[in-house]
Amino acid sequence: MELSSNVEDKSNLREIGKAQAENAISIRDVKFRYTNRSPYVLNIENLRIQKGERVSIIGPSGAGKTTLMRLINGVIEHESGEVKILGKTFDGGSKKSRGFRRRIGFIYQNFNLIDRASVFENVLWGRVAYINPLFSLIGRFCERDKQAALSAIDEVNLTQHMNQRTDTLSGGQMQRVAIARVLVQEPEIILADEPVSNLDPALTDDILNLLAEVSENHKVTLIMNLHQTDLAQRSAERIIGLRSGEIVYDSSQERLFNHVPKSLFDPEVTSLKMPKNRN
Amino acid sequence: MVDFIGRMFPPNTAVAKTVLASTLETLQMAFAGTVISALVSFPLGLLGAENLSPSWVHQPVKGFLSILRAIPIILLALMFVSTVGLGPFPGVLALAVHSTGMLGKFYAEAFENASSGPLEALESSGANWIQKVRFGVLTQVAPDLVRDTLFRFELNLRESLILGLVGAGGIGFYIQLYIRSFQYDKVATLTIVLLVIVVLVEQLSVAIRKRLR
Numbered sequence: 409m410e411l412s413s414n415v416e417d418k419s420n421l422r423e424i425g426k427a428q429a430e431n432a433i434s435i436r437d438v439k440f441r442y443t444n445r446s447p448y449v450l451n452i453e454n455l456r457i458q459k460g461e462r463v464s465i466i467g468p469s470g471a472g473k474t475t476l477m478r479l480i481n482g483v484i485e486h487e488s489g490e491v492k493i494l495g496k497t498f499d500g501g502s503k504k505s506r507g508f509r510r511r512i513g514f515i516y517q518n519f520n521l522i523d524r525a526s527v528f529e530n531v532l533w534g535r536v537a538y539i540n541p542l543f544s545l546i547g548r549f550c551e552r553d554k555q556a557a558l559s560a561i562d563e564v565n566l567t568q569h570m571n572q573r574t575d576t577l578s579g580g581q582m583q584r585v586a587i588a589r590v591l592v593q594e595p596e597i598i599l600a601d602e603p604v605s606n607l608d609p610a611l612t613d614d615i616l617n618l619l620a621e622v623s624e625n626h627k628v629t630l631i632m633n634l635h636q637t638d639l640a641q642r643s644a645e646r647i648i649g650l651r652s653g654e655i656v657y658d659s660s661q662e663r664l665f666n667h668v669p670k671s672l673f674d675p676e677v678t679s680l681k682m683p684k685n686r687n
Numbered sequence: 688m689v690d691f692i693g694r695m696f697p698p699n700t701a702v703a704k705t706v707l708a709s710t711l712e713t714l715q716m717a718f719a720g721t722v723i724s725a726l727v728s729f730p731l732g733l734l735g736a737e738n739l740s741p742s743w744v745h746q747p748v749k750g751f752l753s754i755l756r757a758i759p760i761i762l763l764a765l766m767f768v769s770t771v772g773l774g775p776f777p778g779v780l781a782l783a784v785h786s787t788g789m790l791g792k793f794y795a796e797a798f799e800n801a802s803s804g805p806l807e808a809l810e811s812s813g814a815n816w817i818q819k820v821r822f823g824v825l826t827q828v829a830p831d832l833v834r835d836t837l838f839r840f841e842l843n844l845r846e847s848l849i850l851g852l853v854g855a856g857g858i859g860f861y862i863q864l865y866i867r868s869f870q871y872d873k874v875a876t877l878t879i880v881l882l883v884i885v886v887l888v889e890q891l892s893v894a895i896r897k898r899l900r
Contacts, residue, residue, distance in 0.1 A: 481811055510813035520804035522826050533822045537813025544818045586808075593812055 430495065432597055432629040433457040433480060438489035440479060440653075450475050450486075450653040457646075459596070462623050462630045464644035466637055472653035473633040477599045480631070481514050494596055510537035513590030513628075515600040515619075519582040523575035527566055527585050530574055532557040534589035553592075560588040563625075564618065580611035587618060591626070598623065600632040604639070616643040691871065698875035705861060706880050713857035714884070716775050716850070717843040720782025725836050727787050732794025733820065738806070739798055749795065755788030764850045778855030782843050790839050797831040798824055830899040837892040844888055848881065 433456065440450040450472045457463055465473050478484045480493060491498045494511055521530050535553040536544060543549075561570055564584040569577065574585055583603060590598055600619060604612040616632075620643055623630035634640045640647050649657030734740050735748040763784055767777030806823040814822065825832075851859020858877055865873040 483807065483811070506813040506815055508813075509811060512811070514808065514811040516804065516808065518804055520808040522805045522823065523802075524829075525826050529826075533809065533814075534812050536809060536818045536822065541815050541817045544821050547821065589808070589812070 430459055431456045431492065432459040432461070432494060433631075434490075434492040435479075436490045436492075438479070438486045438491055440475060440484065440486045448653055450479065452476070452489075452653070452655055455648070455655060457629060457631065459629055460623075460627055461646060462620065462644050463646045463648060464632045464634050464640035465648045465650055466634055466640050467650035470652075471650040473650055474601055475653070476650065477514070477601045477631070477633060480597070481512055481599055482509060506537045510593050511596045513593050513595035513598045515583070515586050515590055515598065515603050517602040517605050519574075519579075519586045519606075521574040521582055521585055521589075524573060526571050526573055527561060527577070527588075528557060528570045530585050531560055531588045531592055534560075534592040537593065556592045556594075557588075560591040563591060563622070564588045578611075579607050580614055583607065583611075583615050584618065587615075587622060591622065594626075595628060597629045597631065600630065602633050602635065605635060612639065619643070694869075694871040695875035695878075697872065698879060699870070699872035700876060702861075702873045702876055706858070706877055709858040709861050709877075710880055710884060712775055713844065713847050713851070713859070716778045716782060716847045716855075716857050717840060719779045720786055720843050720847070721836060721840040723779070723783035724786035724790050724839065727783070728790035728794050729832075731787065731791040732798055735791060735795035736798035738801070738803065739816075739820065739824070745795070749792070752788050752791040752795075755784060756792070757788075758785070760785040760846055761849065761853060764853045764855045768854050773854045773856070775856030778847055778850040778857060781850055781855060782846060785846070786839050786843060790835060793835040793839075794832060797828040797835065800831070801827040830896070833899055834896050837895060841885075841888055841892055844885060 435452050435455040437454075438450065438452045439448050441448045465476065467473050475484065479486055479491065482498070486498075494508075496508065522533075525533070532549055532553060535549060535556060538553060539549060558567075558570075561567055564587050566581060566584055566588065569581065574582060577585065583606075586603075598619070603619065604615050607615060616639060619630060619632065622628065630644075632640075632644065634643075637647075647657070647659040648655055731748055731752065735745050735752060737745050739745075740748070760781055763781040764777060767780045771777050771780070801824045805827065806819050809819050809823045847855075847857050848859035848862070851857040851861070852863045854860065858881060862874055862877050865871070865877070
């Protein structure tokens with residue numbers, strides 16, 4: 409799929425939709441640090457991501473990109489401020505239920521598949537939130553779950569590898585399995601944490617195209633952490649630049665989408681700061 | 688020593704029936720002791736694994752398992768013989784308790800070695816603790832659990848011989864009986880059968896472990 413060819417056709421529809429859209433994610437005055445004595449690794453005054461948006465978060469290593477993903481996913485809990493995800497507000501310390509976690513899919517840099525299990529099993533187990541925990545003791549899934557897994561495997565073109573162990577697959581195929589595993593969750597938000605950093609350039613395009621396709625087809629909010637600015641520009645509609653835990657660039661508030669400040673990655677520049685805009 | 692070994696030959700095959708019965712009893716003791724200890728060790732291993740249980744749970748559990756391992760098996764056997772009487776039953780109990788100390792620790796370590804990435808992915812999909820263990824941990828460490836259990840079965844087979852010496856049944860009971868009555872030719876028959884059994888069980892164990900990679 410050629411990403412750029414579809415952008416214009418879909419942009420009008422998206423604009424109409426977005427005018428009425430709710431926020432998928434709303435973060436306000438959120439601070440996070442790993443220990444009480446360590447410096448803040450995340451300090452976000454205001455971030456809103458609308459439902460159906462395709463966003464790329466860029467920034468140098470240690471900027472807080474993964475921490476932001478983990479915060480949205482609920483793996484870590486913020487110290488202060490408000491995090492609102494899919495209409496639900498989370499204060500620091502509030503736990504996310506199984507049903508809620510299911511609504512956010514996470515794609516990892518290292519795939520995080522179970523090596524000894526087959527492609528089908530890895531994908532099917534993405535449906536855990538839909539089954540009774542007691543049934544899961546005997547590994548019992550209903551026909552609907554199995555059909556969902558088969559359909560997701562088909563969508564990522566891995567049907568012929570369905571019964572293969574995942575540790576025998578290539579990197580690109582493993583990431584496809586991870587995408588299928590997220591798809592069976594039927595998520596409303598997909599978080600992809602550096603999904604292509606372990607892949608060669610050909611596979612990188614392949615996976616980014618697949619993610620774009622999936623977010624379009626399933627009307628899912630897609631948020632990707634990417635290191636390369638050019639990849640972010642090609643695959644996302646909006647780019648958010650993070651540095652030292654703060655948002656220092658947001659293409660939705662800039663005139664030129666393609667003008668990503670190079671200084672974002674320049675350690676010499678210390679005065680980068682977004683103008684305050686609390687909408 | 689030469690005189691002792693010399694008196695073992697030729698082995699007396701007249702005791703074949705006793706040998707077969709006691710060998711079967713030894714195998715049953717080792718098997719039952721291993722199964723019981725595996726069943727008890729599994730939940731203890733889960734509770735003793737750092738990545739699956741909070742520190743106020745896994746630390747006392749690991750301490751308890753250390754205590755079980757520290758008690759000599761002979762002492763356990765003597766305790767059980769004096770409480771439940773002679774025969775294979777106290778032997779099975781002694782093997783089960785002693786094995787739990789080791790298997791519980793091995794299982795906990797196997798669970799701890801499960802890669803955390805897939806567990807995080809499962810949790811993110813909405814898995815609860817039971818589902819994380821079932822799909823994430825067990826799938827990853829199943830070969831390790833089987834390997835450890837088979838290894839313990841081999842050990843229990845040897846340990847059950849020693850237990851026979853203190854009246855806990857099995858082939859060991861007859862070995863000490865024949866040695867005390869100077870019937871070394873019968874001891875030879877028992878020893879040969881024992882060697883064959885130990886080698887066969889080891890070979891079987893190796894074959895199963897190879898298939899589980």
